[in-house]
Amino acid sequence: MRVTAVLVAYNRRELLLESLAALAAQTRPVDRLVVVDNASDDGSGDAALEATESWGDRVRVIKLTTNTGGAGGFAVGIAAAVAEDDTDWVWVMDDDTVPGPDALEGALTAHERYVALGADDLAVMGSRVVWTDGEDHPMNTPKAKIRASAAERERAAAAGGMEIRSISFVSAFLRAARVRELGLPLAAYFLWNDDFEYSARLLRGARGLYVPGSVVTHKTVKRGSSDADPGPRFFFEVRNKLWVFRRSNALYGWEKVLYAGASARRWVRTFKASEDRAQLRDCLKRGWRDGWRKNPKATHRVLRDAGVPVDVMVAVDRLSKLDRR
Numbered sequence: 001m002r003v004t005a006v007l008v009a010y011n012r013r014e015l016l017l018e019s020l021a022a023l024a025a026q027t028r029p030v031d032r033l034v035v036v037d038n039a040s041d042d043g044s045g046d047a048a049l050e051a052t053e054s055w056g057d058r059v060r061v062i063k064l065t066t067n068t069g070g071a072g073g074f075a076v077g078i079a080a081a082v083a084e085d086d087t088d089w090v091w092v093m094d095d096d097t098v099p100g101p102d103a104l105e106g107a108l109t110a111h112e113r114y115v116a117l118g119a120d121d122l123a124v125m126g127s128r129v130v131w132t133d134g135e136d137h138p139m140n141t142p143k144a145k146i147r148a149s150a151a152e153r154e155r156a157a158a159a160g161g162m163e164i165r166s167i168s169f170v171s172a173f174l175r176a177a178r179v180r181e182l183g184l185p186l187a188a189y190f191l192w193n194d195d196f197e198y199s200a201r202l203l204r205g206a207r208g209l210y211v212p213g214s215v216v217t218h219k220t221v222k223r224g225s226s227d228a229d230p231g232p233r234f235f236f237e238v239r240n241k242l243w244v245f246r247r248s249n250a251l252y253g254w255e256k257v258l259y260a261g262a263s264a265r266r267w268v269r270t271f272k273a274s275e276d277r278a279q280l281r282d283c284l285k286r287g288w289r290d291g292w293r294k295n296p297k298a299t300h301r302v303l304r305d306a307g308v309p310v311d312v313m314v315a316v317d318r319l320s321k322l323d324r325r
Contacts, residue, residue, distance in 0.1 A: 001088045001108055002031045003173075006077035008070060009095040010038040013047050015219055016095040020051045028105035030091070032084065033059045036077040039067045039307075044095070065307030069190035070094065074169055075299050076308055078184055079315040082176045089125075090174045097170050098217045103127055106214035107173050114159040114209060123178040123206035124199050126167035127214040131223040140168040140218055142210045145203075146258065156209055164208040165255075169195040171216040178202050183322030186243075187303055188296035192233060193240035201250035229274045234283035238267075242291025299323060 005023055009016045023030055033055055037045035045063040052059040062076060074092055081090045091104065100106075107125050114122055129140035145152065145165040156163040172195070185198040199208070230237065241263050245256050267284070274280050299320035300313070308316060 001111070002086050003089045003091055003104060003108070004032040004034060004081040004084065004087045004176075005030045005091045005093070006034045006036065006074065006081050007093055007095060007097075008036045008038060008073035008077060009040060009044045009048065010067060010073070011040045011042045011044060012095045013040070013042045013044045015098075016044050017047060017051055018219075019093070019095055019098050020048065022099045022101070024052075024054070025101055026099065026104045027102045028108060030104060031058065032081070032087065034077045034080045035059070035061045036073045036080075037061065037063045038069070038073045039064050062309060062312065063307070066305065068187055068303060068306050069194075070169065071185050071189040071191060071194035072187035072299075072303055072306065074194070075184040075187045075316065075320075076303060076306075076312060078174065078179060079319055080312045082179045082319070083312065083315040087176045090176055090179060091171070092169050092174065093171050093216065094169065094218075096219045097129075098219060099127075099171065100215040100217070103171065103214045103216050107211050110159050110161055110209060110211040110213060114155065117155050117158055119155065119207070121207045122209055123175045123202045124164070124167055124208040125161075125173035125214075126164060126199075126208070126210050127171035127173075127216045128210070128212045129168070129170050129216055129218050132217060132219060133223065135223070137170075137218045137220070137223060139220065140170045142167050144210075145208070146255070152207065156207075159209060160211065160213055162210040164210045165203055166196050166200040167208065167210070168199075170218050171214070172199060174199075174202060178206065180319070181322070184299050184316065184319045186296050186323060187299040189240045189243070190236060192236040193244055197240075197244045197248050197250050200244075201248065204250055204252070229276075230270065231276070231279060232283060234270065234280050235287045238284055238287025239291040239294075242288065243296050246291070247295055 148163040
Protein backbone atom coordinates (compact mmCIF):
# COMPACT_ATOMS: atom_id res chain seq x y z
CA MET A 1 0.00 0.00 0.00
CA ARG A 2 1.39 3.37 -1.06
CA VAL A 3 0.31 6.35 1.03
CA THR A 4 0.34 10.03 0.08
CA ALA A 5 -0.10 12.44 2.97
CA VAL A 6 -1.92 15.71 2.30
CA LEU A 7 -1.39 18.56 4.75
CA VAL A 8 -3.33 21.83 4.40
CA ALA A 9 -1.75 24.89 5.99
CA TYR A 10 -2.87 28.42 6.80
CA ASN A 11 -0.96 30.87 9.00
CA ARG A 12 0.24 28.40 11.63
CA ARG A 13 3.89 28.22 10.70
CA GLU A 14 5.26 26.70 13.90
CA LEU A 15 2.53 24.06 14.13
CA LEU A 16 3.05 23.28 10.45
CA LEU A 17 6.73 22.61 11.06
CA GLU A 18 5.88 20.36 14.01
CA SER A 19 3.41 18.42 11.88
CA LEU A 20 5.93 18.04 9.05
CA ALA A 21 8.56 16.78 11.48
CA ALA A 22 6.10 14.21 12.81
CA LEU A 23 5.29 13.02 9.29
CA ALA A 24 8.99 12.63 8.54
CA ALA A 25 9.46 10.55 11.72
CA GLN A 26 6.81 7.89 11.02
CA THR A 27 7.85 4.32 11.83
CA ARG A 28 6.30 3.35 8.51
CA PRO A 29 7.49 6.07 6.13
CA VAL A 30 5.03 8.13 4.11
CA ASP A 31 5.53 7.44 0.42
CA ARG A 32 4.66 10.93 -0.81
CA LEU A 33 3.69 14.26 0.70
CA VAL A 34 1.57 17.11 -0.67
CA VAL A 35 1.50 20.37 1.30
CA VAL A 36 -1.14 22.92 0.30
CA ASP A 37 -0.48 26.43 1.60
CA ASN A 38 -3.76 28.38 1.57
CA ALA A 39 -2.21 31.77 0.76
CA SER A 40 -0.65 32.16 4.21
CA ASP A 41 1.02 35.48 5.01
CA ASP A 42 3.25 34.19 7.81
CA GLY A 43 5.82 32.40 5.65
CA SER A 44 4.23 28.96 6.01
CA GLY A 45 4.71 28.09 2.34
CA ASP A 46 8.42 28.92 2.30
CA ALA A 47 8.90 27.20 5.65
CA ALA A 48 7.31 24.05 4.23
CA LEU A 49 9.64 24.13 1.22
CA GLU A 50 12.69 24.42 3.48
CA ALA A 51 11.51 21.79 5.97
CA THR A 52 10.82 19.19 3.29
CA GLU A 53 14.01 19.49 1.24
CA SER A 54 15.13 16.06 2.45
CA TRP A 55 12.01 14.48 0.92
CA GLY A 56 13.40 15.12 -2.55
CA ASP A 57 10.97 14.33 -5.35
CA ARG A 58 8.57 12.66 -2.87
CA VAL A 59 7.18 16.03 -1.81
CA ARG A 60 5.19 18.75 -3.52
CA VAL A 61 4.39 22.11 -1.95
CA ILE A 62 1.50 23.94 -3.61
CA LYS A 63 1.23 27.63 -2.73
CA LEU A 64 -2.23 28.96 -3.54
CA THR A 65 -2.83 32.65 -4.23
CA THR A 66 -6.24 32.67 -2.52
CA ASN A 67 -7.35 31.23 0.80
CA THR A 68 -9.82 28.56 -0.31
CA GLY A 69 -10.57 27.33 3.21
CA GLY A 70 -10.14 23.79 4.41
CA ALA A 71 -12.56 22.46 1.79
CA GLY A 72 -10.67 24.00 -1.11
CA GLY A 73 -7.26 23.13 0.27
CA PHE A 74 -8.16 19.49 0.72
CA ALA A 75 -9.75 19.35 -2.74
CA VAL A 76 -6.49 20.60 -4.27
CA GLY A 77 -4.30 18.29 -2.19
CA ILE A 78 -6.42 15.19 -2.76
CA ALA A 79 -6.55 15.86 -6.50
CA ALA A 80 -2.75 16.15 -6.60
CA ALA A 81 -2.40 12.94 -4.57
CA VAL A 82 -4.69 10.69 -6.62
CA ALA A 83 -3.27 12.00 -9.90
CA GLU A 84 -0.43 9.59 -9.14
CA ASP A 85 -1.75 6.23 -10.29
CA ASP A 86 0.18 4.21 -7.73
CA THR A 87 -1.32 5.97 -4.69
CA ASP A 88 -3.54 3.61 -2.67
CA TRP A 89 -4.42 5.78 0.34
CA VAL A 90 -4.57 9.55 0.85
CA TRP A 91 -3.87 10.58 4.44
CA VAL A 92 -5.32 14.06 5.11
CA MET A 93 -4.79 16.45 8.01
CA ASP A 94 -4.61 20.12 8.98
CA ASP A 95 -1.44 21.92 9.98
CA ASP A 96 -2.37 21.75 13.68
CA THR A 97 -2.42 17.94 13.58
CA VAL A 98 0.65 16.17 14.94
CA PRO A 99 0.70 12.42 14.19
CA GLY A 100 2.14 10.03 16.72
CA PRO A 101 5.22 8.17 15.43
CA ASP A 102 3.24 5.03 14.57
CA ALA A 103 0.02 6.70 13.37
CA LEU A 104 0.45 5.51 9.79
CA GLU A 105 1.71 2.08 10.79
CA GLY A 106 -1.25 1.63 13.14
CA ALA A 107 -3.76 2.43 10.41
CA LEU A 108 -2.18 0.14 7.83
CA THR A 109 -1.90 -2.68 10.38
CA ALA A 110 -5.62 -2.37 11.10
CA HIS A 111 -6.30 -2.48 7.36
CA GLU A 112 -4.24 -5.66 7.02
CA ARG A 113 -6.23 -7.27 9.82
CA TYR A 114 -9.48 -6.19 8.16
CA VAL A 115 -8.44 -7.68 4.82
CA ALA A 116 -7.34 -10.91 6.52
CA LEU A 117 -10.91 -11.28 7.79
CA GLY A 118 -12.08 -11.75 4.22
CA ALA A 119 -12.92 -8.35 2.77
CA ASP A 120 -11.03 -5.46 1.20
CA ASP A 121 -13.86 -2.93 0.97
CA LEU A 122 -12.61 -0.20 3.32
CA ALA A 123 -13.15 3.25 1.80
CA VAL A 124 -12.17 5.40 4.79
CA MET A 125 -10.19 5.00 8.00
CA GLY A 126 -9.84 7.49 10.82
CA SER A 127 -7.31 7.92 13.61
CA ARG A 128 -7.98 8.46 17.28
CA VAL A 129 -7.68 12.22 17.81
CA VAL A 130 -6.54 13.51 21.20
CA TRP A 131 -5.86 16.95 22.60
CA THR A 132 -2.60 18.04 24.21
CA ASP A 133 -3.66 16.45 27.51
CA GLY A 134 -3.94 13.02 25.87
CA GLU A 135 -7.73 12.87 26.19
CA ASP A 136 -10.03 12.34 23.22
CA HIS A 137 -10.76 15.58 21.37
CA PRO A 138 -14.54 16.22 21.29
CA MET A 139 -14.19 18.17 18.04
CA ASN A 140 -13.16 15.04 16.16
CA THR A 141 -15.40 12.29 17.46
CA PRO A 142 -16.14 9.78 14.69
CA LYS A 143 -19.78 8.99 13.93
CA ALA A 144 -20.57 5.31 14.32
CA LYS A 145 -22.63 3.67 11.60
CA ILE A 146 -26.16 3.64 13.02
CA ARG A 147 -27.48 0.52 11.31
CA ALA A 148 -24.25 -1.44 11.05
CA SER A 149 -24.95 -5.14 10.87
CA ALA A 150 -23.65 -7.54 13.49
CA ALA A 151 -21.16 -8.87 10.92
CA GLU A 152 -19.87 -5.35 10.21
CA ARG A 153 -19.44 -4.56 13.89
CA GLU A 154 -17.72 -7.85 14.59
CA ARG A 155 -15.32 -7.48 11.68
CA ALA A 156 -14.42 -3.93 12.70
CA ALA A 157 -13.86 -5.00 16.30
CA ALA A 158 -11.71 -7.94 15.20
CA ALA A 159 -9.55 -5.49 13.24
CA GLY A 160 -9.19 -3.40 16.41
CA GLY A 161 -11.63 -0.65 15.51
CA MET A 162 -15.23 0.46 15.06
CA GLU A 163 -17.48 0.72 12.01
CA ILE A 164 -18.05 4.40 11.16
CA ARG A 165 -20.34 6.48 8.94
CA SER A 166 -18.26 9.69 8.76
CA ILE A 167 -14.98 11.11 10.02
CA SER A 168 -13.27 14.50 10.30
CA PHE A 169 -10.34 15.55 8.10
CA VAL A 170 -8.09 15.50 11.17
CA SER A 171 -6.17 12.37 10.19
CA ALA A 172 -8.49 10.57 7.79
CA PHE A 173 -7.32 7.88 5.39
CA LEU A 174 -9.18 7.94 2.07
CA ARG A 175 -9.03 5.06 -0.40
CA ALA A 176 -7.64 6.57 -3.60
CA ALA A 177 -9.73 4.29 -5.81
CA ARG A 178 -12.89 5.54 -4.09
CA VAL A 179 -11.81 9.15 -4.60
CA ARG A 180 -11.24 8.50 -8.30
CA GLU A 181 -14.72 7.01 -8.47
CA LEU A 182 -16.68 9.69 -6.58
CA GLY A 183 -14.69 12.90 -6.90
CA LEU A 184 -13.44 15.56 -4.51
CA PRO A 185 -14.63 17.44 -1.43
CA LEU A 186 -16.86 20.35 -2.36
CA ALA A 187 -14.65 23.45 -2.24
CA ALA A 188 -17.73 25.68 -2.00
CA TYR A 189 -18.20 24.58 1.61
CA PHE A 190 -15.06 26.62 2.48
CA LEU A 191 -15.15 25.37 6.07
CA TRP A 192 -17.43 23.29 8.27
CA ASN A 193 -19.21 20.10 7.20
CA ASP A 194 -16.97 19.59 4.16
CA ASP A 195 -15.39 16.56 5.84
CA PHE A 196 -18.78 15.30 7.07
CA GLU A 197 -20.31 15.44 3.59
CA TYR A 198 -17.28 14.01 1.83
CA SER A 199 -16.50 11.14 4.17
CA ALA A 200 -20.19 10.19 4.28
CA ARG A 201 -20.26 10.29 0.47
CA LEU A 202 -17.25 7.98 0.23
CA LEU A 203 -18.76 5.67 2.84
CA ARG A 204 -22.24 5.34 1.36
CA GLY A 205 -22.40 1.70 0.30
CA ALA A 206 -18.85 1.07 1.56
CA ARG A 207 -17.07 0.38 4.84
CA GLY A 208 -15.28 2.71 7.23
CA LEU A 209 -13.05 1.94 10.20
CA TYR A 210 -12.13 4.02 13.25
CA VAL A 211 -8.62 2.94 14.33
CA PRO A 212 -7.75 3.69 17.98
CA GLY A 213 -4.27 2.26 17.35
CA SER A 214 -3.50 5.24 15.10
CA VAL A 215 -3.18 8.33 17.30
CA VAL A 216 -2.72 12.01 16.42
CA THR A 217 -2.79 15.16 18.53
CA HIS A 218 -5.03 18.00 17.41
CA LYS A 219 -3.40 21.12 18.85
CA THR A 220 -6.35 23.48 18.98
CA VAL A 221 -6.23 26.40 21.40
CA LYS A 222 -8.91 24.83 23.59
CA ARG A 223 -10.24 21.32 24.12
CA GLY A 224 -13.82 21.65 23.01
CA SER A 225 -16.29 20.84 20.27
CA SER A 226 -16.69 23.07 17.23
CA ASP A 227 -20.16 24.19 18.35
CA ALA A 228 -18.82 25.93 21.47
CA ASP A 229 -19.66 29.57 20.68
CA PRO A 230 -18.47 29.49 17.03
CA GLY A 231 -19.11 33.17 16.35
CA PRO A 232 -19.46 34.28 12.70
CA ARG A 233 -18.45 30.84 11.45
CA PHE A 234 -21.88 29.58 12.51
CA PHE A 235 -23.11 30.85 9.13
CA PHE A 236 -21.12 28.07 7.42
CA GLU A 237 -22.48 25.44 9.79
CA VAL A 238 -26.07 26.35 8.94
CA ARG A 239 -25.67 26.91 5.20
CA ASN A 240 -23.46 23.88 4.61
CA LYS A 241 -25.59 21.54 6.70
CA LEU A 242 -28.63 22.54 4.63
CA TRP A 243 -26.58 21.87 1.50
CA VAL A 244 -25.82 18.39 2.81
CA PHE A 245 -29.49 17.67 3.41
CA ARG A 246 -30.78 19.31 0.22
CA ARG A 247 -28.11 18.70 -2.42
CA SER A 248 -25.85 15.83 -1.41
CA ASN A 249 -26.56 12.14 -1.79
CA ALA A 250 -23.99 11.29 0.87
CA LEU A 251 -26.78 10.28 3.26
CA TYR A 252 -29.78 8.04 2.79
CA GLY A 253 -33.17 9.66 3.29
CA TRP A 254 -33.70 8.19 6.74
CA GLU A 255 -30.22 9.33 7.75
CA LYS A 256 -30.99 12.90 6.70
CA VAL A 257 -33.98 12.89 9.04
CA LEU A 258 -31.89 11.68 11.97
CA TYR A 259 -28.99 14.03 11.29
CA ALA A 260 -31.35 16.98 10.81
CA GLY A 261 -32.79 16.35 14.24
CA ALA A 262 -29.32 16.04 15.74
CA SER A 263 -28.28 19.30 14.06
CA ALA A 264 -31.29 21.15 15.46
CA ARG A 265 -30.44 19.96 18.98
CA ARG A 266 -26.83 21.00 18.47
CA TRP A 267 -27.85 24.48 17.34
CA VAL A 268 -30.02 24.87 20.45
CA ARG A 269 -27.03 23.96 22.63
CA THR A 270 -24.89 26.42 20.71
CA PHE A 271 -27.36 29.26 21.33
CA LYS A 272 -27.65 28.42 25.02
CA ALA A 273 -23.88 28.49 25.49
CA SER A 274 -23.23 31.62 23.42
CA GLU A 275 -22.33 35.03 24.80
CA ASP A 276 -23.40 36.73 21.56
CA ARG A 277 -26.75 35.30 20.54
CA ALA A 278 -27.51 38.27 18.32
CA GLN A 279 -24.59 37.32 16.12
CA LEU A 280 -25.71 33.70 16.02
CA ARG A 281 -29.25 34.74 15.08
CA ASP A 282 -27.83 36.74 12.19
CA CYS A 283 -25.71 33.76 11.09
CA LEU A 284 -28.71 31.46 11.36
CA LYS A 285 -30.85 33.82 9.27
CA ARG A 286 -28.25 34.26 6.53
CA GLY A 287 -27.17 30.61 6.55
CA TRP A 288 -30.77 29.42 6.37
CA ARG A 289 -31.48 31.79 3.48
CA ASP A 290 -28.41 30.81 1.45
CA GLY A 291 -28.77 27.14 2.29
CA TRP A 292 -32.23 27.10 0.70
CA ARG A 293 -31.83 29.65 -2.10
CA LYS A 294 -28.34 28.84 -3.34
CA ASN A 295 -26.48 25.70 -4.36
CA PRO A 296 -22.75 24.98 -3.96
CA LYS A 297 -20.64 25.85 -7.00
CA ALA A 298 -18.75 23.06 -8.70
CA THR A 299 -15.32 22.58 -7.17
CA HIS A 300 -13.40 23.35 -10.36
CA ARG A 301 -15.22 26.69 -10.63
CA VAL A 302 -14.37 27.65 -7.06
CA LEU A 303 -10.68 26.83 -7.54
CA ARG A 304 -10.01 28.07 -11.06
CA ASP A 305 -8.62 31.46 -9.95
CA ALA A 306 -6.88 30.30 -6.77
CA GLY A 307 -3.43 29.71 -8.22
CA VAL A 308 -3.76 25.92 -8.57
CA PRO A 309 -0.95 24.51 -10.75
CA VAL A 310 -2.05 23.62 -14.27
CA ASP A 311 -1.51 19.87 -13.95
CA VAL A 312 -3.39 19.73 -10.64
CA MET A 313 -6.20 21.85 -12.08
CA VAL A 314 -6.58 19.27 -14.85
CA ALA A 315 -7.12 16.63 -12.17
CA VAL A 316 -9.52 18.92 -10.30
CA ASP A 317 -11.54 19.48 -13.50
CA ARG A 318 -11.77 15.75 -14.14
CA LEU A 319 -12.63 14.74 -10.59
CA SER A 320 -15.07 17.58 -9.86
CA LYS A 321 -17.27 16.29 -12.68
CA LEU A 322 -17.75 13.16 -10.57
CA ASP A 323 -18.98 15.07 -7.50
CA ARG A 324 -22.36 13.71 -6.59
CA ARG A 325 -24.65 16.43 -5.32
